[in-house]
Amino acid sequence: MRKNILTNFVYNLSIAVLIFVILALLIFSGIIDEYNGNLLVLSGIYLIVALSLNLITGFTGQLSLGQAGFMSIGAYSSAILMLNFKFPLILAVIFGGLITGFVGLIIGFPTLRLKGDYLAITTLGFGEIIRVAMINLSKLTGGAAGLKNIPKFPSSGDYILDVIINLTYIYVFAIIILAIVSNLLKSSPGRAIISVREDEIASSSMGVDIFYYKMFSFVLSAIIAGIGGGLYASYMGYINPDLFGFLNSVNYLVIVVLGGLGSLTGTVFSSVIFVYLQEWLRIFGDFRLVIFGLILIISMLFWPSGLMGTSEYSPSGFVKKLIKGQFTIESILSKAKQLLKKIISNKSRNIFKHNGGEGR
Amino acid sequence: MVFLQQIFNGLALGSVYALIALGYTMVYGIVRLINFAHGDILMLGAYTGFFILKSFGLSPLSLVIAIAVSMMICSFIGMGIEKTCYKPLRNSPRINALITAIGVSIVIENGAKVIPFIGPNPRVYPVLKPVNYTISGASVSQTQIIVFGVSIFLMIVLNYIVNFTKTGKAMRAVSLDKDAALLMGIDINKIISFTFAIGAALGAAAGVLYSLSYPSINPYMGIMPGLKAFVAAVLGGIGSIPGAMLGGFIMGIAETITRGYISSLWADAVAFAILIGMLLVKPAGIMGKNVREKV
Numbered sequence: 001m002r003k004n005i006l007t008n009f010v011y012n013l014s015i016a017v018l019i020f021v022i023l024a025l026l027i028f029s030g031i032i033d034e035y036n037g038n039l040l041v042l043s044g045i046y047l048i049v050a051l052s053l054n055l056i057t058g059f060t061g062q063l064s065l066g067q068a069g070f071m072s073i074g075a076y077s078s079a080i081l082m083l084n085f086k087f088p089l090i091l092a093v094i095f096g097g098l099i100t101g102f103v104g105l106i107i108g109f110p111t112l113r114l115k116g117d118y119l120a121i122t123t124l125g126f127g128e129i130i131r132v133a134m135i136n137l138s139k140l141t142g143g144a145a146g147l148k149n150i151p152k153f154p155s156s157g158d159y160i161l162d163v164i165i166n167l168t169y170i171y172v173f174a175i176i177i178l179a180i181v182s183n184l185l186k187s188s189p190g191r192a193i194i195s196v197r198e199d200e201i202a203s204s205s206m207g208v209d210i211f212y213y214k215m216f217s218f219v220l221s222a223i224i225a226g227i228g229g230g231l232y233a234s235y236m237g238y239i240n241p242d243l244f245g246f247l248n249s250v251n252y253l254v255i256v257v258l259g260g261l262g263s264l265t266g267t268v269f270s271s272v273i274f275v276y277l278q279e280w281l282r283i284f285g286d287f288r289l290v291i292f293g294l295i296l297i298i299s300m301l302f303w304p305s306g307l308m309g310t311s312e313y314s315p316s317g318f319v320k321k322l323i324k325g326q327f328t329i330e331s332i333l334s335k336a337k338q339l340l341k342k343i344i345s346n347k348s349r350n351i352f353k354h355n356g357g358e359g360r
Numbered sequence: 361m362v363f364l365q366q367i368f369n370g371l372a373l374g375s376v377y378a379l380i381a382l383g384y385t386m387v388y389g390i391v392r393l394i395n396f397a398h399g400d401i402l403m404l405g406a407y408t409g410f411f412i413l414k415s416f417g418l419s420p421l422s423l424v425i426a427i428a429v430s431m432m433i434c435s436f437i438g439m440g441i442e443k444t445c446y447k448p449l450r451n452s453p454r455i456n457a458l459i460t461a462i463g464v465s466i467v468i469e470n471g472a473k474v475i476p477f478i479g480p481n482p483r484v485y486p487v488l489k490p491v492n493y494t495i496s497g498a499s500v501s502q503t504q505i506i507v508f509g510v511s512i513f514l515m516i517v518l519n520y521i522v523n524f525t526k527t528g529k530a531m532r533a534v535s536l537d538k539d540a541a542l543l544m545g546i547d548i549n550k551i552i553s554f555t556f557a558i559g560a561a562l563g564a565a566a567g568v569l570y571s572l573s574y575p576s577i578n579p580y581m582g583i584m585p586g587l588k589a590f591v592a593a594v595l596g597g598i599g600s601i602p603g604a605m606l607g608g609f610i611m612g613i614a615e616t617i618t619r620g621y622i623s624s625l626w627a628d629a630v631a632f633a634i635l636i637g638m639l640l641v642k643p644a645g646i647m648g649k650n651v652r653e654k655v
Contacts, residue, residue: 063455065462110636110639110640111636111639113639113640113643114643116454116455116458117393117394117454117455118594118639118643120394120458121394121594121635122635122636122639124587125587125591125631125635126632126636128587128632129629129632129633132625132626132628132629135625136623136625136626246583250462253459257459285474286470286474286480287470287474289466289469289470289473290467290470290471290474293463293464293465293466293467293470294463294467295463296459296460296462296463296466297445297460297463297464300449300456300457300459300463301448301449301460304456
């Protein structure tokens, strides 16, 4: 068993490194230009925050509408740590995440006793309070104008190389977080978290401490969102409270719903798709947001499982099959056909089936 | 004196919140859905009123027409939203319906922003002449009296509809038990549509009244009053009509007192602080019933 875990780790890591090397080479050779490279960096940041939302909403079943609020705490605290206390970047980002986690802990105590739509509206409320606080605590946060000259990722002076450096930072963080979350979900606490989503009453009668696991997942989600915020602050170089409004929280909701609530793989794909969609739809101007709204409505009406439903795709499984020579053209084709059928027929399970019903 | 002044301001603002909160609470009572798009209905109502008041000029008659027409148009919009977006999801999990409602809200806000005759820029609402009356040292403007009067009138009408008509009885029945109501021969779809229509109509009226007191309108204007009114509905006990009225007034007064004594910048945060405090102490709200969880 232990050996199995080690081989999985090695396989997953090698795939991650391979993808990174390919991306870096593509950027270096100019096939992916600076613009697209920056979009990749941005999708990495979106991915991190969307993962945090999927953890609390998709896996724990608690809809949070205040994710942008957590992101802003992470962004501000990491920026302030760097500007006022001269923390090095990575340390500041991690501490920013921890501070956000602490705030999440404080917020979680009152809110996590609530369920469903009450929780959603309270997290929204906290997001707004955080935003108002950021505007009003102007001595620390610069008020509505925000903070400028936040230290960026180290620069080499060359644009193309800078994109690769940015990508390295974001990619490493994203991969580590992805690994932590996906391993967590396979562990015993992770199973407990999913059981809370499936049926609170049944899992509590099985001895799962519902409040503890909700809190665990909420705080972890806050930490991840905070790290995403810190990275965002360093990537952009400036932040202001308006960057983290309610509409921003909705963006992450669109990503998670599109990718499939309860699928990490889906979130990975959909955050890249979302960032590119956002750019392509820029020609439509303000129609962009109308289209995002329509995506939410239509996917809920006709396609509630999203891209991946709750299914996952594991790179280590891929490598194992590759080594054993189980990959032939036919098997890939049939697999693709299966996947396509699943996506179109919308047969994947809807995760809110059990705990959404009547009552609260 | 300052205190009395803030109470008067709070009553005028609170009556608008109460009107909006009624829309939330009625819809929630009947389909258990937070209608996120309700604040945007308010915006649409305000714009309908704006166009009428702009073309007829501001007079008592045109104000009545503006409120009536915007109520009518918005009730159709409300019914349309229910039929297209919420009805297909009636039997699916509530979170899905909530996400849909957020989607509807985003579509309306940004749709209004791109429609040429609404547009992204704020518009100045026609306002009444500033006539002030003094009551024991505190001044009350004509606008505030009209806002308060119209809201109270609409609340009385609503109270009559819900408590003394057959449709109102059916509404109460559906909100109590949908299946039992169906067995008693009540056309549930019709009642739900009607509820959405009434809620939207009240929201539209609130939109016109709100813009009379805060005369700058834009496509995003509905978000904040909508959220605060939702808080008011939760505060009063969601699903309870007198609760929504009471909650609305409490919210209005709390907000103006914060403006008067602390800082106008924190006024937006106070609403949510109240909400969180309330949910901690009595999650069912002031007039709500405690629902026990059945296994």
